[in-house]
Amino acid sequence: MHGGHLVLAADPDPSDHAAIHAWILDVLEGGGGDPDHDGIRDLIYHSLNFDIPFQATERVRQSLIATVRARLQAPASRQGR
Numbered sequence: 001m002h003g004g005h006l007v008l009a010a011d012p013d014p015s016d017h018a019a020i021h022a023w024i025l026d027v028l029e030g031g032g033g034d035p036d037h038d039g040i041r042d043l044i045y046h047s048l049n050f051d052i053p054f055q056a057t058e059r060v061r062q063s064l065i066a067t068v069r070a071r072l073q074a075p076a077s078r079q080g081r
Contacts, residue, residue, distance in 0.1 A: 006054075007047045007061050020068045040067060 008017045027040055034040060043064040047057055 007064065010058070010061065011065055016069065016072070019072055020065060023068050023072060024064075034071060036067075040064075043067065 008014070008020060011017070024044060027034065027037065028044065043060055046052070046060045047064050049057065
């Protein structure tokens with residue numbers, strides 16, 4: 001995903017960036033099975049919309065990262081489902 005590294009670059013905790021990146025790619029490929037799939041896709045789209053000044057999308061990127069971290073910590077994600 002082009003530009004994906006920019007979404008994560010400003011995050012101060014890079015320890016789980018590989019897992020976040022993989023989870024986002026899974027969602028974009030139609031996987032993930034998340035009930036809020038459309039909302040997450042919107043966060044991804046707006047995080048990568050480089051027509052909007054990068055600083056203006058900071059809250060969206062933070063929300064996306066927080067959302068993915070929460071999904072990764074959910075019991076189903078830990079079991080690989």
